[in-house]
Amino acid sequence: MVLDIPADRNVAPRSAVTESPLTRMVLIALALGFLLLFLVLPLLAVFVQAFAKGVDAYFAALALPDSLAAIKLTLLVAAIAVPCNLVFGVAAAWAIAKFEFKGKAFLITLVDLPFSVSPVISGLVYVLLFGSGSLLGPWLTSHGIQILFAVPGIVLATIFVTFPFIARELIPLMQDQGTADEEAALSLGATGWQTFWRVTLPNIRWGLLYGVLLCNARAMGEFGAVSVVSGHIRGLTNTMPLHVEILYNEYNFTGAFAVASLLALLALVTLIMKTLLELRYSRAGSLSTPH
Amino acid sequence: MTTAIATAGWRFRKPSVLPGFGLTLGFSIAYLSLIVLIPLAGVVWRSAELGWAQFWSIATDQRTLNALRMSFGGALVAAMVNVVFGTLVAWVLVRYRFPGKRIFDAMVDLPFALPTAVAGIALTSLYAPNGWIGSLLAPLGIKIAYTPLGVVMAMIFIGLPFVVRTVQPVMEEIDREVEEAAATLGARRLQTVRRVLLPGLAPAILTGFALAFARAVGEYGSVIFIAGNIPYVSEIAPLLIVIRLEEYNYAAATAVATVMLAISFLMLLVINLIQAWSRRRFGYGA
Amino acid sequence: MTLNRRSLFLSAVLAATVQFGAIGFAFADITLLNVSYDPTRELYREFDAAFAAKWKADTGETVTIQTSHAGSGAQARAVIDGLPADVVTLALEADINAIAEKTGKIPADWRGKLPNNNAPYTSTIVFLVRKGNPKAIQDWGDLIKDGVQVITPNPKTSGGARWNFLAAWAWARAQNNGDDAKAQEFVTRLFEHVPVLDTGARGSTNTFAQRGIGDVLLAWENEAFLALDELGPDQFDIIVPSISIRAEPPVALVDGNVDAKGTRKVAQAYLDYLYSQEGQKIAARHYYRPFQTEGVDPADLKRFSDLQLATIEDFGGWKEAQPAYFGDGGIFDQIYTQGR
Numbered sequence: 019m020v021l022d023i024p025a026d027r028n029v030a031p032r033s034a035v036t037e038s039p040l041t042r043m044v045l046i047a048l049a050l051g052f053l054l055l056f057l058v059l060p061l062l063a064v065f066v067q068a069f070a071k072g073v074d075a076y077f078a079a080l081a082l083p084d085s086l087a088a089i090k091l092t093l094l095v096a097a098i099a100v101p102c103n104l105v106f107g108v109a110a111a112w113a114i115a116k117f118e119f120k121g122k123a124f125l126i127t128l129v130d131l132p133f134s135v136s137p138v139i140s141g142l143v144y145v146l147l148f149g150s151g152s153l154l155g156p157w158l159t160s161h162g163i164q165i166l167f168a169v170p171g172i173v174l175a176t177i178f179v180t181f182p183f184i185a186r187e188l189i190p191l192m193q194d195q196g197t198a199d200e201e202a203a204l205s206l207g208a209t210g211w212q213t214f215w216r217v218t219l220p221n222i223r224w225g226l227l228y229g230v231l232l233c234n235a236r237a238m239g240e241f242g243a244v245s246v247v248s249g250h251i252r253g254l255t256n257t258m259p260l261h262v263e264i265l266y267n268e269y270n271f272t273g274a275f276a277v278a279s280l281l282a283l284l285a286l287v288t289l290i291m292k293t294l295l296e297l298r299y300s301r302a303g304s305l306s307t308p309h
Numbered sequence: 310m311t312t313a314i315a316t317a318g319w320r321f322r323k324p325s326v327l328p329g330f331g332l333t334l335g336f337s338i339a340y341l342s343l344i345v346l347i348p349l350a351g352v353v354w355r356s357a358e359l360g361w362a363q364f365w366s367i368a369t370d371q372r373t374l375n376a377l378r379m380s381f382g383g384a385l386v387a388a389m390v391n392v393v394f395g396t397l398v399a400w401v402l403v404r405y406r407f408p409g410k411r412i413f414d415a416m417v418d419l420p421f422a423l424p425t426a427v428a429g430i431a432l433t434s435l436y437a438p439n440g441w442i443g444s445l446l447a448p449l450g451i452k453i454a455y456t457p458l459g460v461v462m463a464m465i466f467i468g469l470p471f472v473v474r475t476v477q478p479v480m481e482e483i484d485r486e487v488e489e490a491a492a493t494l495g496a497r498r499l500q501t502v503r504r505v506l507l508p509g510l511a512p513a514i515l516t517g518f519a520l521a522f523a524r525a526v527g528e529y530g531s532v533i534f535i536a537g538n539i540p541y542v543s544e545i546a547p548l549l550i551v552i553r554l555e556e557y558n559y560a561a562a563t564a565v566a567t568v569m570l571a572i573s574f575l576m577l578l579v580i581n582l583i584q585a586w587s588r589r590r591f592g593y594g595a
Numbered sequence: 596m597t598l599n600r601r602s603l604f605l606s607a608v609l610a611a612t613v614q615f616g617a618i619g620f621a622f623a624d625i626t627l628l629n630v631s632y633d634p635t636r637e638l639y640r641e642f643d644a645a646f647a648a649k650w651k652a653d654t655g656e657t658v659t660i661q662t663s664h665a666g667s668g669a670q671a672r673a674v675i676d677g678l679p680a681d682v683v684t685l686a687l688e689a690d691i692n693a694i695a696e697k698t699g700k701i702p703a704d705w706r707g708k709l710p711n712n713n714a715p716y717t718s719t720i721v722f723l724v725r726k727g728n729p730k731a732i733q734d735w736g737d738l739i740k741d742g743v744q745v746i747t748p749n750p751k752t753s754g755g756a757r758w759n760f761l762a763a764w765a766w767a768r769a770q771n772n773g774d775d776a777k778a779q780e781f782v783t784r785l786f787e788h789v790p791v792l793d794t795g796a797r798g799s800t801n802t803f804a805q806r807g808i809g810d811v812l813l814a815w816e817n818e819a820f821l822a823l824d825e826l827g828p829d830q831f832d833i834i835v836p837s838i839s840i841r842a843e844p845p846v847a848l849v850d851g852n853v854d855a856k857g858t859r860k861v862a863q864a865y866l867d868y869l870y871s872q873e874g875q876k877i878a879a880r881h882y883y884r885p886f887q888t889e890g891v892d893p894a895d896l897k898r899f900s901d902l903q904l905a906t907i908e909d910f911g912g913w914k915e916a917q918p919a920y921f922g923d924g925g926i927f928d929q930i931y932t933q934g935r
Contacts (some may be wrong), residue, residue: 037498042405049401050413052394055464057416059441062432064423067434083554106340112335119322123581125338127574130581133346133520134573136527136547137425138554139566143348146355146559148678151697159677167678176345185337186520189512191478193588201326210328225478232474235421241530242425249678250663250670251628259424264664268429268636269795269825284422289415372931430801436808448784455808538749539794540931551794552751555668556923557675557693 061282068275079273080280087253088261088277090165094169094256096237099176103233107184108226112214114185115192116200126189140178141246144171160190167249172257175243180233186223187229195221227295231288239281349570356563367564373549379457380546381572384525387464391521395472396514402473403480412571417473418464425530432463433535454538460545463531468521475517479510512584519580526573601863624657625861628678632667632754632844633797637882639683639684645877646868650861652917658861666795674698674849681853684846686754688712691751691847700851715869716842720755720762722834723803723812723819730810734836735766738811739784746809748799749792750920750927755842756796757921759813762840764920765905769838774893782919783930804831804883815842818899841904 038044079085110129114122132140148165149155158165165171199221203213219226222223241259248255256264258277266274322330356447367373401407404555420428436443436453443454454458483506491501529547538544546569553562607909623828643660650658663670663678667686675697685691688706691713695701706713728745728854738745748756760782767781773930792809793799798820803812804826814822819833837930846866853859868874872890879885879895888896910916920926 036404046401046405046407049394049398053398053416055442055543057419059435060423060466061416061419062426063431063434063441064427071341086402110331110337110341113337116332117322117325117334119330119334121454123578123585127578128341128346130519130576131349132524132578134523134526134577135349135786136529136550136566137568138529138547138550139352139369139527142554142562142566143352144674145345145676146351149347151353151676152351162677164677166676167673170431174344178348182520186516187398187475187478190475190516191444191482193512194388194479194482194509197325197501199328202327204326209749212328213327213536222478223328224481228478229473231418232470235418239422239424245665246669248477249673250665252663257424263426264636265427266801267633267795268666269821276323276933278424278427281422281424281427282419284418286415288418289411292415293411347764368763372928410907437808439807454806533794534798537790539790540792540928548752548794552749553923555666555752556671556921557697558923580874 024282024302029290043230047206048159057161064204064278064282067095067271068279070275071270071272075272076276079270082273084253084256085261085273085277088256089280090260091169091172091256092238092258093178095173096234099180099237100230100234102177103180104230106181107186107188107229107233109220111188111192112218115189115195124182129182129185132178135178137179137242141175141243143178146176166247167251167255169255170202171247172244172255175247176237176240179240179243180237184226184229184235187225191222192218201203223264223295231291235284235288239286311352316498352570353567354560356567359562359564364564364567366525367561368568372544373565373568374548376546377543377572378551379460379544380526380569383457383460383464383545384468384522384528387461387468390461390465391468391472392514392518395469395517395521396439396476398469399473399476399480403477408442417470420468420470425467425528426534428466429463429531429534432466432531433459436462436535440476446533454535455543457536457543459537460532460533460543462583463535464525464528467528467531471520471524472517473515475511475520476510479513483509506568508587513587515580515584517589519577519584523573523577596659606852610734611804620642621764624659624662625858627681627858627862627865628663628676628867629678629682630663630670630678632670633664633795634686634755634815634821635684635844636664638817638878638883641881642869642874642877643856645873646865656861659769660693660865674700679856680849680859682846682848682866684844686842687757687913688843688845690916691845692794694849697853702850705847706845707820708848709846709866710870711886712843713845713847714888715846715866715874716844716878717840717886718842718844718883719902720758720813720814720836721816721839722836723800723814723821723822723831724810724834726830726832728832728834728889730826732811732834735763735781735785735838736770736852738763739781739788742757743788743811744790744809745785745788745802745813745893746791746793746799747789747809747813748796751792752794753796753799756799756813757820757917758815758840758842760920760927761907761910761916762813762836762838762905765840765909766836766838769903769905773784779926780931782926783933786930796814813891816884816899820882821879822904830890833844835900835902838905843907877904882922 048268088273114126143167146152147154148158148171150159165174198215200213203217209215239259244257245260247258248257250256250260251265258281262277263273332425350563352499359367372560375379398417400409433454434440436459438444438452438454446453453462487505488501496504526549529545533547535547538548550562553565571581598707615672629639639662641877643662647658647660650656670683671690671693672686674683674694682880683691683694691701691705695703695705710714722732724730728763732743737743747759750756750760763782764778764786767778771777792914793802794929796815799812800814800818800822804822823831848866853862870886875885875887876891879891882898885891886901907913907916918925
């Protein structure tokens with residue numbers, strides 16, 4: 019294991035700004051052990067099943083028209099839901115983190131609320147709102163607008179489920195950063211937008227990235243809420259998670275886990291995006307923030 | 310600007326030179342209302358059809374109480390495990406270098422991307438008596454799948470990214486100079502961590518805890534595969550909701566949902582209030 | 596200006612959303628939506644292809660059949676909430692009754708509009724045991740022997756599990772000369788032997804087959820045969836008990852929807868075709884007991900063993916049985932309350 023132990027061990031109070039190599043090793047081992055148990059093994063189980071019948075079966079399962087339709091739908095839904103929540107997240111974090119006002123904790127709690135709502139219910143709320151038996155239902159039917167059991171319902175349920183992610187990621191970060199940088203920029207004559215783009219945004223880039231990645235991952239992976247509003251029509255309203263369930267229930271374990279493994283590969287996207295962002299900012303920001 | 314406080318009596322917000330308060334707050338509240346509050350109000354309104362007596366009898370039914378205890382108790386344990394290990398994972402990922410670090414870092418999001426049902430199936434296949442881990446534990450008499458312990462395992466899995474990903478960016482922003490200053494002033498490493506770093510991280514850790522907890526309380530898809538679902542023993546509250554729906558009893562389903570919503574809301578509110586307090590007390594920024 | 600840009604963005608999103616919704620159900624050719632329950636996937640995949648070919652040959656029209664499969668109760672709720680099904684092919688009469696009552700899209704007297712109480716095929720409940728039947732399970736009475744673990748889905752969430760429950764009850768009632776109290780005692784003891792209650796039939800099958808939990812799985816006959824096919828005949832045996840229940844998964848036309856969509860003719864033909872020789876042959880091939888045996892492959896028929904079958908009428912029909920046994924506070928709930 020390669021640890022970045024300072025080259026010269028005689029430099030005096032190393033233990034004061036970092037941990038001893040032994041402590042590091044123990045901490046790393048603990049963390050990785052935990053990740054192994056809770057992330058690596060389940061992931062491995064997915065891939066083992068996906069490739070249980072060989073590579074050909076794996077790709078054959080993905081190339082089925084229904085699988086492709088599910089992948090397309092999932093991408094479409096995420097492409098609408100994530101930007102919506104991105105705009106909200108940044109706006110909410112700005113209002114909450116940069117200003118002091120009454121009832122802030124209450125507002126944050128309302129933002130948190132969708133997390134604690136069971137996916138079973140987050141789908142149901144839209145059924146209660148738009149279903150045939152609801153107040154809006156008859157009006158929608160008479161105007162030929164299909165929200166439930168079609169793409170709009172799936173998008174709404176996804177937005178609901180992923181609602182707090184970006185806001186929640188940004189709020190603690192922006193609160194920690196305070197308002198000094200922005201105030202300085204403003205006093206030097208920058209406009210509000212300039213301040214946001216040039217000062218705030220670079221500062222929150224990591225939080226924003228994590229927020230978007232989480233939001234996107236969850237948007238693509240959501241099962242329960244979408245299941246309630248989808249109608250499960252094969253090739254039409256099945257997202258990838260729903261398609262996984264269908265394949266699994268057809269005893270097509272290879273297919274089910276092949277589609278699931280695609281979702282797991284989203285982690286690779288995370289890796290690439292982080293690396294890109296790191297490269298970009300390490301070049302641009304190397305002067306201002308030496309690390 | 311922070312000193313211009315409430316000498317003038319009650320004021321909605323402290324004055325600030327930053328622009329955009331009205332715009333961002335207004336938009337946030339409008340979006341929040343449309344997507345979350347109005348639809349959720351529909352749930353509460355639907356459960357009000359029952360009348361108080363009926364609502365109360367559903368909410369205090371022994372089976373409901375057991376299911377709520379399973380969901381909230383399991384979520385609490387899972388969130389606490391996640392706080393400890395999630396913070397540790399974030400620390401290791403931010404501060405240390407080791408082979409494969411980037412891959413581990415990327416994998417943290419996995420529990421979100423993996424559909425909950427797949428997560429449930431994967432965990433069950435690991436922890437069932439004939440699974441990779443379950444078969445090791447079975448001779449010791451330890452059962453995980455199909456017991457309340459299995460529920461907690463699934464909840465840990467789905468909540469992990471919340472803690473790691475809320476703590477991680479704040480950790481990355483920590484100015485090393487603070488630690489160096491503490492060290493220069495003669496603080497030992499453990500003291501620096503406890504007295505300087507942790508208070509700064511506390512709000513983020515608390516947020517992570519709250520989110521992981523909230524998420525686990527409502528979880529259905531992954532838990533249902535590993536729980537066993539025996540009434541009074543390993544039955545979770547969302548399953549009760551599904552059961553009521555199967556009876557076409559929307560009012561009773563929404564009643565259980567309303568109880569869960571109310572408890573979650575209160576717990577989150579308390580956590581957020583503590584956090585606001587701790588920020589005023591220890592926070593870096595303010 | 597900032598406000599404008601945002602509202603522009605929002606309206607674009609809204610427009611896109613509404614548009615996709617419209618596309619969702621606009622098709623050039625005729626499409627039928629068959630909303631069904633979980634175990635019928637394989638059956639309807641073959642049947643839909645056969646019907647589309649026949650319709651093309653008869654009328655020259657191309658018909659696309661979309662299928663939706665999930666738990667029977669969840670599917671009924673989706674239709675109630677507006678899923679535009681042309682036909683429903685569900686596990687339980689009670690689920691179609693619910694659609695009729697809550698929406699009026701299906702007439703209240705739907706049962707009987709098609710032959711055999713609207714059930715083109717029937718099934719029953721059998722046992723799936725591990726190869727060689729190591730626990731020597733022959734009949735319902737063996738299920739409550741010491742050390743036997745029984746896997747069944749939750750009757751509250753699974754239609755198939757309700758048939759399981761009633762089949763067990765029917766046997767115990769016959770054993771005790773019609774004594775319902777004794778029957779309840781038996782079923783209570785039976786559920787003490789159930790370590791896992793999955794929410795659906797396939798979930799239970801996977802718990803039993805993949806996870807290796809339990810000694811016997813209570814399953815639809817068609818599911819048991821399918822499990823042998825898919826998961827390995829070398830691993831499991833089917834045991835047929837002395838008494839079981841005649842499970843009648845009903846089908847119905849959703850009048851309200853076919854009239855709105857103008858698909859009545861083809862939807863009716865679709866259901867009628869289920870009763871045709873060809874339809875019955877396909878049903879039998881997929882291990883459903885056909886309603887009439889003429890023209891059906893005798894080899895397929897030979898797989899169905901003769902046994903004494905109780906019917907839902909012995910329990911007063913679904914309208915009575917559903918609330919009494921499976922409703923809130925019903926007998927199934929009491930079993931778990933007493934067990935404490």
